[in-house]
Amino acid sequence: MRVTILGASSGIGRPAHTTSFLLGNSTLIDCGTGVGTLDVAQLLQIERVLLSHSHLDHCGFLPLLADVHAGHAGPGVTVYSQQETLDALKQHLFNGVIWPDYTVTPSAESPYVRLKAIEVGDTIGLPDGMATALPAQHSIPAVGWLVEGDWRALAFSGDTGPCPAFWQWIAQVPSLSDVLCEITYDDDHLPQARRYGHLAPSLLAPLLDPLPPAVHLWVSHLDPGEEPRMMQHIRDILPPHLLVEQLKVGVTIEL
Numbered sequence: 001m002r003v004t005i006l007g008a009s010s011g012i013g014r015p016a017h018t019t020s021f022l023l024g025n026s027t028l029i030d031c032g033t034g035v036g037t038l039d040v041a042q043l044l045q046i047e048r049v050l051l052s053h054s055h056l057d058h059c060g061f062l063p064l065l066a067d068v069h070a071g072h073a074g075p076g077v078t079v080y081s082q083q084e085t086l087d088a089l090k091q092h093l094f095n096g097v098i099w100p101d102y103t104v105t106p107s108a109e110s111p112y113v114r115l116k117a118i119e120v121g122d123t124i125g126l127p128d129g130m131a132t133a134l135p136a137q138h139s140i141p142a143v144g145w146l147v148e149g150d151w152r153a154l155a156f157s158g159d160t161g162p163c164p165a166f167w168q169w170i171a172q173v174p175s176l177s178d179v180l181c182e183i184t185y186d187d188d189h190l191p192q193a194r195r196y197g198h199l200a201p202s203l204l205a206p207l208l209d210p211l212p213p214a215v216h217l218w219v220s221h222l223d224p225g226e227e228p229r230m231m232q233h234i235r236d237i238l239p240p241h242l243l244v245e246q247l248k249v250g251v252t253i254e255l
Contacts, residue, residue, distance in 0.1 A: 001128035001149035001255040007034025008220040008247040010057060010184060016224035017249055018057035021156070021180075024128055029145055029156055034249065035061040044074045050124065050131055051081035052158035053142035054088035063093055066102040066112045076102075076112035080124055080133075083117040084141040090115070118143075129255065134169055136160040138197035146170060149255025152177040159184075159221065161197040162207060171210035178253050179211070182221035186233050201237035208239060218247040 001024050007017030018032030026047040028035065035043070043065060052058055062079065069076045079086070094101045094113060102112040118124070120143060123132045134144035136158045144158040144166055155170040157163075159182055170176055184198035193200040198221075208217075217238075222230050231246050238244055 001126070001147070003147070003154060003253040003255060005034075005247055005249055005251040006037055007032045007249060008180075009224050010221045011224050013224035015249055018060070019052075019220065020061070023126060023131075023147060027126055027131075029147070030058040031060070031062045031065060032057050033061060035065060037249075040068060040072065043068045044072055046077055047075065048124070049077055049079045050145050051079055051085060052136070052144065052156070053081070053138055053140055054085045054092075055140070055159065058159070059089065059093065062089070062113070063099040063102070067100075069112045070100075070102060070105065074112070076114065078114040078116055080116050080118050082119065082141050082143060086115040086117055135163055135165040137163040139195075142197075146173065147255065148173070148175065151175065152255045154178045154180065154253060154255055156180040157182055157199075159198060161194060161199060162203050164207060167207045167210055171212070176212065176215055177255075178216045178218060180218045180220050180247055183219050183230070183234055184221050184223075186230060187237065201234045205238055208242065213241060215243075217242050217244045218251070219244065220247040222246065
């Protein structure tokens with residue numbers, strides 16, 4: 001399974017796009033602005049979206065993705081997330097006010113957007129592997145994701161503050177090779193990180209001890225324009241033996 005990074009930033013501003021990862025050809029983790037870089041044929045291949053939470057930088061292109069399927073007689077997409085997240089989508093995105101309600105269009109029995117509630121620990125089959133919802137600690141209900149391919153596994157933290165359960169879970173995955181982890185704030189803004197449910201380097205560092213030494217840590221959710229400063233700050237604080245790299249548009253990871 002090839003994982004292609006379409007977006008991994010906390011905001012926009014060329015070349016940055018917000019969070020969206022393409023698994024193979026038919027699955028998205030989150031649906032931020034990076035989805036807009038795909039052509040129509042690629043968008044019509046997307047069958048499912050594994051959604052971490054309902055903040056706009058992670059779900060904002062769902063209505064437009066649904067519109068492509070509606071406009072081209074596509075099969076539509078199934079969105080997997082917690083019930084609280086799905087309720088937020090219904091109330092704020094697919095409500096017939098700011099966009100057509102594709103959760104009941106063209107019919108309630110066969111809509112272009114199918115909402116499927118999951119809980120932490122639930123597993124979803126993929127064409128080339130499986131995905132499992134993992135715990136997260138954000139300012140609103142949220143999950144991370146574990147994606148397991150034939151040979152390797154990748155974990156995505158989603159937006160989260162310190163969540164020991166996430167790191168303990170993935171440390172038990174023998175095939176774990178890559179972790180995509182948000183670090184939104186520097187250590188000068190620890191109160192904001194704690195308040196809004198995000199990570200800063202010193203909040204993350206003590207959680208990394210259980211990880212196998214060969215795991216590749218990819219940093220996501222940086223502010224556009226702040227990446228060089230933040231990556232140097234992160235490397236100064238995280239353990240020096242870790243392979244730490246910024247997650248960028250166009251990166252591919254083979255599982």
